Amino acid sequence: MTIRLAALAAFVIVGLAGCAPPTPLSTPTAAPPVIEPSPTATPEPVVPAELVVLSSGVELYDSEGAMVGSFAWADETATALALLETAFGPVPVPSIRAGDGTHYPDFEAYDFAGIIYFSAIGLEKPRTEYFLPATVQVNTGSPINGVSVRTAAGLRVGATLADVLALTPELNYPHPLGTAYLIDPVDPALVSDPMNYTDMVAAVVDAAGTLRQLVAPYQSRTLF
Secondary structure, X not given: OHXXXXXXXXXXXXXXXXXXXXXXXXXXXXXXXXXXXXXXXXXXXXXXXXEEEXXXXXXXXXXXXXXXXXXXXXXOHXXXXXXXXXXXXXXXXXXXXXOOOOOOOOEEEEEOOOEEEEEEOXXXXXXXXXXXXXXXXXXXXXOEOOEEEEEOOOOOOOOEHHHHHOOOOOEEEEEOOEEEEEEOOOOHHHOOOOOOOOEEEEEEEOOOOEEEEEEEEEEOOOOO
C-alpha cells in the first residue's frame, strides 16, 4: 500500500512538472489616433475701393482702408500697370501721345475710361533721372470699376472752385480748360524757389467753377 501511494505521488509530481503555465493572451495594440489636418483659411479677396493721387505717385486702398499697393512716377511701367489693373480691370491697349521732340519724349497712354496713365518711352537716361517719367490724368469723379479717385485732401473731379480754394493752393497757372490750381507739393520749401521746382497735384477748374481734371505730377514752375 505504501509503495502504491509513493508511486502515485511521484506520477502526480512528474505530471505537474511537465505542465507549462498558460501563456497570457496579448493585449491588442491600439491604433494611433488619426489627426485630421486643420482646414486652411481662405484669404479674403482684396476689394479695391479708393485710388489716391499724390504729387509723388499713387496709392490704392481696399474697402477696409488698408493699402493694397502704390507706385511712384519713376517706377517701371509694368509696376504701375499691375496696380492700375488691380483697381480698374484689364490694361487697355496704349495709344501714343507724341512729345515735342526736344524736352518732352513720347508717352504711351493707357486709358482706363476715366483715368489715363501716361508713361514716357524712348528715354536716353534712367527713369529716375527724368523730370517727368509718368503722369496721370483723372477725368471723372464717378467710381471707375467701383473704385473712386481722389487727392490726399479728398478732392474729386466735380468739386467746386470753393472746394479747391479752401485748400489754399499756393500757385495757379492758365490751362486749356481754365485754371490749374496746384496743391500737395512734394517739397513745400521749393514752391516759391525761382531756380528749382517740386512736383505737385493740379486741380483744373473750368470757367464755370467746376473741377474738371486732376493731373499729377505737375511741376511748380516751368523749366523751359
